[in-house]
Each structure stands twice: as structure tokens, then as C-alpha cells.
Amino acid sequence: MAKFTIFFLCFSVLISILITCSAVDTIAVNQTIKDGDTLVSADQTFKMGFFSPGTSNHRYVGIWYNQISVCTVVWVANTETPLNDTSGVLFTVSQGALQLVNGNNSAIWSSNSSGSVTTSGLVARLLDTGNLVLIDQGSLVWQSFDYPGDTLLSGMRIGVDLISGKRRLLTSWKSEDDPSAGQYVFKVDPNGYPQLFEMQDLVPRSRFGPWNGVTFNGMPNLGYNSKFVFNETEIYYEYELANNSPVSRMHLSLDGKIQLLNWNNRTQSWTISLTARIDNCARYGICGPYGICNINNAPACSCLEGFEPRRPEQWNLADWSGGCQRIKPLACGNGDGFRTMSGIKFPDTNHSWYDLNMTLGECEAVCKRNCSCTAYASLDIRSGGCLLWFDDLMDIRVYDESQELHIRMPASELTSPTIPESGSNKKKQTIIIVVSTSLGSALVCLILALYAAWRKKKRSRKTRLDLVEPRDENYTNESRKEDAELSTFSLSMIAKSTNNFSLNNKLGEGGFGPVYKGVLEDGREIAVKRLSETSRQGIDEFKNEVGCVAKLQHRNLVKLLGYCIQGDERLLIYEYMANKSLDLFIFDTSGSSMLDWPRRFRIIHGIARGLLYLHQDSRLRIIHRDLKAGNILLDKEMNAKISDFGLARRFSGYETEANTNRVVGTYGYISPEYAVHGLFSVKSDVFSFGVLVLEIVSGKKNRGFSQEEHNNTLIGYAWRLHKEGKSLDLVSPSLRPSCIDSQVLRSIHIGLLCVQHHAEDRPTMSSVVLMLGNENALPPPKQPAFFTEENLGKFDSTSSVPTLDSVDEVTITLLNAR
Numbered sequence: 151m152a153k154f155t156i157f158f159l160c161f162s163v164l165i166s167i168l169i170t171c172s173a174v175d176t177i178a179v180n181q182t183i184k185d186g187d188t189l190v191s192a193d194q195t196f197k198m199g200f201f202s203p204g205t206s207n208h209r210y211v212g213i214w215y216n217q218i219s220v221c222t223v224v225w226v227a228n229t230e231t232p233l234n235d236t237s238g239v240l241f242t243v244s245q246g247a248l249q250l251v252n253g254n255n256s257a258i259w260s261s262n263s264s265g266s267v268t269t270s271g272l273v274a275r276l277l278d279t280g281n282l283v284l285i286d287q288g289s290l291v292w293q294s295f296d297y298p299g300d301t302l303l304s305g306m307r308i309g310v311d312l313i314s315g316k317r318r319l320l321t322s323w324k325s326e327d328d329p330s331a332g333q334y335v336f337k338v339d340p341n342g343y344p345q346l347f348e349m350q351d352l353v354p355r356s357r358f359g360p361w362n363g364v365t366f367n368g369m370p371n372l373g374y375n376s377k378f379v380f381n382e383t384e385i386y387y388e389y390e391l392a393n394n395s396p397v398s399r400m401h402l403s404l405d406g407k408i409q410l411l412n413w414n415n416r417t418q419s420w421t422i423s424l425t426a427r428i429d430n431c432a433r434y435g436i437c438g439p440y441g442i443c444n445i446n447n448a449p450a451c452s453c454l455e456g457f458e459p460r461r462p463e464q465w466n467l468a469d470w471s472g473g474c475q476r477i478k479p480l481a482c483g484n485g486d487g488f489r490t491m492s493g494i495k496f497p498d499t500n501h502s503w504y505d506l507n508m509t510l511g512e513c514e515a516v517c518k519r520n521c522s523c524t525a526y527a528s529l530d531i532r533s534g535g536c537l538l539w540f541d542d543l544m545d546i547r548v549y550d551e552s553q554e555l556h557i558r559m560p561a562s563e564l565t566s567p568t569i570p571e572s573g574s575n576k577k578k579q580t581i582i583i584v585v586s587t588s589l590g591s592a593l594v595c596l597i598l599a600l601y602a603a604w605r606k607k608k609r610s611r612k613t614r615l616d617l618v619e620p621r622d623e624n625y626t627n628e629s630r631k632e633d634a635e636l637s638t639f640s641l642s643m644i645a646k647s648t649n650n651f652s653l654n655n656k657l658g659e660g661g662f663g664p665v666y667k668g669v670l671e672d673g674r675e676i677a678v679k680r681l682s683e684t685s686r687q688g689i690d691e692f693k694n695e696v697g698c699v700a701k702l703q704h705r706n707l708v709k710l711l712g713y714c715i716q717g718d719e720r721l722l723i724y725e726y727m728a729n730k731s732l733d734l735f736i737f738d739t740s741g742s743s744m745l746d747w748p749r750r751f752r753i754i755h756g757i758a759r760g761l762l763y764l765h766q767d768s769r770l771r772i773i774h775r776d777l778k779a780g781n782i783l784l785d786k787e788m789n790a791k792i793s794d795f796g797l798a799r800r801f802s803g804y805e806t807e808a809n810t811n812r813v814v815g816t817y818g819y820i821s822p823e824y825a826v827h828g829l830f831s832v833k834s835d836v837f838s839f840g841v842l843v844l845e846i847v848s849g850k851k852n853r854g855f856s857q858e859e860h861n862n863t864l865i866g867y868a869w870r871l872h873k874e875g876k877s878l879d880l881v882s883p884s885l886r887p888s889c890i891d892s893q894v895l896r897s898i899h900i901g902l903l904c905v906q907h908h909a910e911d912r913p914t915m916s917s918v919v920l921m922l923g924n925e926n927a928l929p930p931p932k933q934p935a936f937f938t939e940e941n942l943g944k945f946d947s948t949s950s951v952p953t954l955d956s957v958d959e960v961t962i963t964l965l966n967a968r
């Protein structure tokens with residue numbers, strides 16, 4: 151009897167604690183949580199308690215967001231064993247487990263964990279991360295993060311513990327009303343080189359991967375700070391949110407879509423920020439071995455170049471599962487070669503082999519030596535490494551990826567020039583003028599010299615009326631520029647400055663060679679681009695081209711300091727940009743807080759001025775053709791500098807971050823007339839600029855942006871908000887505190903004018919600079935050009951898209967020397 155009284159007392163004390171102080175975040179030994187009671191994490195972010203999902207009357211113990219108006223459950227304990235009434239009680243048991251019992255005191259669910267024998271120190275605590283942990287004497291006994299449901303929160307992992315064999319995966323709910331296991335599972339598959347698989351009723355449905363150091367190949371970068379660990383003890387994927395980032399969660403929807411959702415405090419709803427594409431081509435192995443899927447082709451499947459359908463009759467009846475076979479057999483020992491492809495999702499790495507330390511050259515050699523090696527690729531876009539395939543190449547699709555796959559082919563197949571291809575019709579594009587030869591370079595320089603002389607003469611007669619665009623402090627004395635001497639550097643000096651091109655100094659890998667950071671003896675920091683073998687050209691031609699580019703000087707262009715030619719080495723030396731590229735700041739929440747609105751507005755201005763210079767004020771009309779966030783570099787003071795301009799693709803400049811950015815692609819920036827007709831003009835750059843402005847304001851990528859009801863593009867979304875007079879909703883949450891509404895609205899408006907469907911409706915860069923700098927009324931934008939990713943994918947296979955240009959083509963487009 152006495153015992154009962156004591157228990158009763160404890161119990162009522164607990165109740166009063168729960169009533170008077172709602173912010174209890176722990177359950178100590180002998181305490182209970184009844185239906186109606188809750189735990190709240192210390193910082194109030196998460197709440198735990200009993201709930202009924204949707205229209206269900208069943209009761210579950212779960213964790214949800216405490217400060218969000220839409221009840222969003224992120225974790226459920228008793229998914230398979232709901233309570234039928236409100237009699238449930240949750241408590242810690244003395245052996246170190248958490249247990250849920252029904253009204254008859256029989257266990258419904260248990261954490262099945264065990265702690266030490268003495269249990270006075272046992273507590274269950276709901277952490278600020280949303281993790282429910284069970285701690286015994288200070289050591290972790292159990293945590294809810296080890297048992298994910300359909301939601302991956304920041305800090306949660308999916309993967310495999312190779313020691314215990316324990317797997318963590320996401321499982322979709324059965325329905326809105328039922329959190330028990332539905333038909334979809336999203337998991338890391340540990341076979342070969344690990345990849346992500348989405349399973350539908352235990353059958354692979356879609357595959358993403360392999361991990362390329364930044365993201366999973368064939369998938370947009372869902373997490374902000376994504377991390378993939380793969381070593382002898384464990385394989386897992388996780389992402390982390392920065393402290394001040396918006397509330398986000400990764401979620402496997404009822405219909406099997408893996409998506410990243412952000413809470414929009416303004417609209418009080420979840421918005422889909424990114425989603426992995428699940429379309430017909432995402433169906434695992436739809437085109438069979440050596441087949442390639444292009445969602446915009448009819449039929450979607452074709453064979454890789456040099457392959458033919460294995461069973462033509464079935465193939466023609468749209469049964470592609472048999473795949474393709476080689477037209478000419480491999481010679482094996484007798485000099486097989488490799489065909490390089492990009493713009494694709496890499497094949498299944500289920501039977502692959504990798505080495506983190508090998509160079510691409512060694513990788514090729516190893517693959518060449520072994521007849522059963524079918525392809526090789528660089529493993530990590532930042533640090534190299536080697537990935538080898540030892541099987542039929544399976545599950546390839548056209549996808550906006552710049553990573554290159556080298557496919558083993560008999561030498562006889564490789565005699566014709568190879569255009570990266572996807573098996574579809576290869577439409578010939580109209581190229582206006584592309585200078586790709588040394589003769590071209592020499593010609594350009596000659597024209598340059600003549601033009602400079604002519605312009606000098608003309609300038610002396612020029613009246614003030616000619617000056618349409620504003621001149622500002624960015625324009626340095628032109629005649630001084632013309633005389634600017636390009637330095638030559640010795641190889642030994644550069645080698646010393648880069649620590650002998652050490653890996654530690656490597657900033658990144660561009661398409662045509664690695665970029666290293668160096669420090670000259672006088673303390674100046676430099677970025678050194680070491681051109682790879684494929685980009686070798688003669689000394690005179692090289693000097694010539696470099697000389698032309700060096701004459702383009704403007705505060706908002708990355709400056710070429712000099713070059714080095716010695717033996718086989720060709721190096722380009724650029725000023726070092728301490729803050730790398732813009733994409734690292736605007737799309738990444740930890741970085742985005744470092745760029746407040748005034749800084750961003752300054753960056754928009756800077757890009758506009760740099761582009762205006764290229765279009766009008768340099769002596770050549772230069773079209774950049776590849777303007778994107780990754781090509782905007784930032785110096786110490788966060789001044790924007792355009793890189794990768796006016797250079798041949800064969801040594802395409804200071805590309806420190808271009809590669810990481812390429813993962814998400816360039817297609818989002820391409821104007822319709824360029825995508826459809828291969829036509830480009832200064833107005834194509836204006837289009838890219840408009841996209842960039844919208845991205846800077848919203849912190850979202852145009853490419854990969856997903857809002858199904860808004861045609862899948864950022865442009866479409868911005869247009870809709872503009873029409874509804876809600877443009878400010880576009881603003882990235884991290885910008886809101888510093889945002890100056892009038893400037894933001896103006897920027898969005900200008901961005902929309904720049905992405906007009908018809909080139910003639912877009913302003914010139916000189917108008918853009920003017921519009922940015924004053925408060926005059928702006929013309930209303932018409933409906934802009936927005937096509938969905940699917941539309942754009944159509945052009946993945948044609949040669950009109952810059953990232954797929956053949957090696958000899960040149961980025962610089964010289965419409966006319968003025």
C-alpha cells in the first residue's frame with residue numbers, strides 16, 4: 151500500500167511538471183509519457199508524443215516539427231503496431247530500453263536496447279536535431295536516427311555498417327494514414343562501388359551513382375553539405391544543414407519520389423526544392439546492356455555508338471531488355487582504344503573496381519591490360535582516382551553530367567572522329583564563326599591590331615552623343631591596356647610556387663587539366679592551369695591565343711597574368727580568387743549567409759559590367775556562351791569576376807569550380823534559340839545573365855529546380871510570382887533579413903526581361919547596366935522562355951550544346967571585330 155502511494159505521488163509530481171513546464175526534453179527512469187504528454191527538444195524545434203496520421207484513429211508515437219503549422223512527422227516508433235486507443239504509455243525500462251505499452255500493460259513496441267545493470271543514470275532525451283536518444287551513464291544506448299522512416303534529417307545516415315551488417319534505409323509510408331512500410335525503399339547498395347537504389351517492392355526501380363566526390367552521378371545534389379563515406383567499416387550518406395539554414399528535410403514520398411523540401415515560412419507550406427528525376431528513363435536498365443535512354447527520343451532507347459540491337463525483332467517492338475551488342479568485336483591484346491562520352495549517367499557499378507590514388511592515365515593502362523575491363527572513368531571529380539567496369543554497361547541514360555566515361559572499343563571503330571553521342575540523330579548546328587585553328591588565332595590578332603588603330607582614330611572624332619552606356623571607374627585607360635605585357639614564367643618557378651604541383655595545392659580539375667594554387671616568391675597568389683595532353687598545340691599558336699585573351703582586361707574579368715611554355719608543358723597563370731566561385735555561396739546554405747543582399751546586388755552589377763565589356767567595350771565582340779554561377783569567381787572582397795571567357799575550350803581557363811558546378815550542368819542557362827537552333831548571339835549571354843540573376847536572388851538553381859506545378863523551372867516560378875505580385879516570395883530565406891525590397895524587385899524584373907523567349911525582346915547588356923543603376927520605370931516582361939528539364943534534355947544529344955562540343959571547337963565566338 152505504501153509502495154502504491156509513493157508511486158502515485160511520483161506520478162502526480164510528473165504530471166504537474168509536464169503541465170507547468172512544457173519544455174521537458176527527457177524521460178528519466180520511472181517517468182512515463184502518456185497519450186497527450188509530449189517531450190520538446192531544448193531549442194523547441196522538435197516535439198515527441200502520440201499522434202494519429204491523416205484520418206486514421208490509430209495512435210502512434212512519433213517526432214514532429216514543433217514550430218511548423220503543418221503537422222510534419224519525421225519519425226515514428228511503432229510503425230507496424232499502432233495503438234487502438236489513447237491508453238498507450240511510453241517509458242524507459244530499467245535494463246536500458248524504451249518501451250511502449252497499451253492499456254493492458256502489454257508491450258507494443260520496444261527499442262530492444264540494453265544498457266548497464268545499474269540504471270539510475272538512464273534517460274531518454276529528444277535532441278534539437280530531432281534525434282531521440284537513450285543514454286545510460288553518459289553512453290549512447292540507442293538512437294532513433296539509426297532507424298529512419300521516410301525522412302532523412304540533417305545528420306541522419308543511410309547506409310550499411312560493414313561490421314554489424316546493420317542497414318539504414320528510407321521506407322515510404324503505406325499511405326497518408328498509415329506509416330507502416332509502403333512499397334518504396336531508398337537505400338545505399340554496397341555491391342561494387344556503392345550507389346543509391348530506389349526499390350519498389352524489393353525490385354530495383356531506379357539507380358543513382360556512383361558518388362563523384364560531390365554528388366551522386368545522375369542525380370541532382372540533394373543535400374547541402376552532402377557527405378558520402380565509404381571505407382572498410384562503413385558506407386553511408388548524410389547531409390548537414392548549416393545553423394541558420396531554412397528548415398529542410400529529405401523525404402521519400404508515397405509514390406517513391408526522393409525530394410528535398412524546404413519550409414516556406416511565408417506561405418506556411420513545404421516547397422519542393424529538388425527532386426530526383428523519376429521518369430521512364432530512370433527505370434533501371436530499361437534499354438538493356440549497352441543501350442542508352444533518352445527521354446526525349448521516340449523510341450527512348452538506342453544503342454551506344456558502335457553497338458547494334460542484340461535481338462532486332464524484339465527491339466523494334468519496344469522490348470529493349472535484350473540490349474545491344476558490339477558491331478565489331480574487341481581485338482583485346484591488339485590495341486583496343488576507348489571512346490569518350492559525357493552528358494550521360496554512368497553505368498551500373500555493381501561489378502566495378504576502384505582505386506582512389508590512380509591517375510586517369512594509370513586507370514586507362516590498367517583497363518587496357520585487362521580484356522574484361524569494359525570502361526573506365528575518373529572516380530572523384532575533385533581528386534581523380536580510377537573506376538573500372540568489368541561487365542556489360544548497364545543503365546545508361548542521357549543526363550546533364552560532365553564526367554567522362556571511356557568505353558572500350560576496337561581500334562577500327564575509333565578511326566572516325568568521335569562526337570560525344572547518345573545514339574540519336576546528330577543534327578548539324580549552325581555555327582556562326584568559330585575560330586578553332588591557329589590560323590584563326592593569328593587572323594584574330596591581326597584584325598585586333600587593325601581595329602585598335604581604327605578605333606583610336608575614330609575615338610578622337612567621337613562626340614559625347616555616342617556614349618550610350620555609362621562609363622565608370624571600372625574602365626582603365628585603354629591605351630595602357632593595349633601595351634600590357636604578358637609575363638612569361640619559368641617552369642621551375644611555377645613548380646616551386648605550387649609545391650611541385652602537389653595534390654595539396656590542387657584547386658580542382660577542369661575539363662582540360664588540373665588547376666593548382668601557387669604562391670610566387672614575392673608573395674603573390676596565383677592559380678595555375680596545367681593544360682593536359684589533349685590540349686597540346688604549337689608554341690606560336692599557343693602564344694597567339696594567350697596574347698589575344700590577355701588583352702581583355704576589366705575589373706570584372708579574371709585576369710590572366712602570364713603563361714609558361716617549356717618542353718611539353720603549357721601553363722596558364724591567373725590571378726588567384728580567394729573565394730572561389732559564386733555557386734559555392736548562393737546555392738549552399740552555409741555559404742549563402744556570407745553573401746547578404748547588398749553584396750549580391752554588387753555582384754549582379756559586376757557581372758553585368760564584365761559582360762557589357764565583353765559584348766561592347768572590348769575590341770572584339772565576345773560572346774561568353776557559358777555564363778553560369780560556376781564561372782563567376784569571387785576575390786577577397788567578394789568582387790565578381792567572370793572566368794572562362796574568350797578562351798578556346800582546349801584550355802578553358804581558370805576552372806577551379808567549374809567541374810563541381812558542371813555536375814548540375816549548364817543547360818539551365820541556355821537560351822531557347824541556342825538550344826533549338828544552335829544560334830547564339832550576345833542575347834544568348836543576356837539570357838544566361840537573367841537566369842543567373844534569378845538564381846542569385848532565390849538561391850536556387852534553374853536547372854534541377856522542381857516545382858511541379860510551375861513547369862519545373864525557376865524561371866517559370868519567378869514569372870508566376872511576378873504575375874501574382876508576390877515576387878518577394880522568390881527571395882532566398884537567408885537573404886530576407888538584409889534584403890532591400892526595391893532593389894530585389896528591380897533585379898527580379900530585369901532578370902525576367904533577360905530571359906524573354908525572343909532574343910529581340912531581351913535588353914542589351916548596356917541597357918541592363920543602365921536599368922540596374924537607376925530607378926526609372928521598367929518595361930513589363932512578357933512570358934519568359936521556360937522549358938522543362940525534359941524539353942531541354944532533348945538537346946543533350948545534339949552537338950549544339952557547349953558542354954558536348956568536340957574538343958577542337960573553341961568557346962570564343964568572334965561575330966565581328968569592330
Ligand SMILES: *[C@@H]1O[C@H](CO)[C@@H](O)[C@H](O)[C@H]1NC(C)=O
Nearest residue numbers: 231232233234235252253258
Ligand atoms: C488493435 O485492434 C486490432 C483489431 O481490432 C488488433 O488486432 C490489434 O492487436 C489491436 N492493437 C493493439 C495495440 O491493441
Ligand SMILES: *[C@@H]1O[C@H](CO)[C@@H](O)[C@H](O)[C@H]1NC(C)=O
Nearest residue numbers: 234235237252253254255256
Ligand atoms: C485489454 O484486456 C481486455 C480484457 O482481457 C480486453 O477486453 C481488451 O480488449 C484489451 N485491450 C487492449 C487494448 O488490448
Ligand SMILES: *[C@@H]1O[C@H](CO)[C@@H](O)[C@H](O)[C@H]1NC(C)=O
Nearest residue numbers: 227230259260261262263297
Ligand atoms: C524488438 O524485438 C521484438 C522481438 O524480437 C521484435 O518483434 C521487434 O520488432 C523489435 N523491435 C524493434 C524496434 O526492433
Ligand SMILES: *[C@@H]1O[C@H](CO)[C@@H](O)[C@H](O)[C@H]1NC(C)=O
Nearest residue numbers: 157178179180181269270271
Ligand atoms: C524506479 O522504481 C523502482 C521500483 O518502483 C525503484 O526501485 C527505483 O529506485 C526507482 N528508480 C529511480 C531512479 O527512481
Ligand SMILES: *[C@@H]1O[C@H](CO)[C@@H](O)[C@H](O)[C@H]1NC(C)=O
Nearest residue numbers: 378379380381382383384385
Ligand atoms: C570510416 O569512416 C568513418 C567516418 O569518417 C571513420 O569514423 C572511421 O574511422 C573510418 N574507418 C576506417 C577503417 O577508416
Ligand SMILES: *[C@@H]1O[C@H](CO)[C@@H](O)[C@H](O)[C@H]1NC(C)=O
Nearest residue numbers: 217218396397413414415416
Ligand atoms: C517564421 O516567421 C516568424 C515571424 O517572422 C518567426 O517568428 C518564426 O520564428 C519563423 N519560423 C521559422 C520556423 O522560421
Ligand SMILES: *[C@@H]1O[C@H](CO)[C@@H](O)[C@H](O)[C@H]1NC(C)=O
Nearest residue numbers: 339341342347354498500501
Ligand atoms: C549486383 O550484384 C550482385 C552480386 O553479383 C547481385 O546479387 C545483385 O542482384 C546485383 N544487383 C543488381 C541491381 O544488378
Ligand SMILES: *[C@@H]1O[C@H](CO)[C@@H](O)[C@H](O)[C@H]1NC(C)=O
Nearest residue numbers: 504505506507508509535653
Ligand atoms: C593512397 O594514398 C594515400 C596517401 O598518399 C595512402 O595513405 C594510401 O595508402 C594509398 N592507398 C592505396 C590503396 O594505395
Ligand SMILES: *[C@@H]1O[C@H](CO)[C@@H](O)[C@H](O)[C@H]1NC(C)=O
Nearest residue numbers: 502503519520521522523540
Ligand atoms: C581482369 O579483371 C578481373 C576482375 O577484376 C579479374 O578477375 C581478372 O583476373 C583480370 N584479368 C587479368 C588478366 O588481369
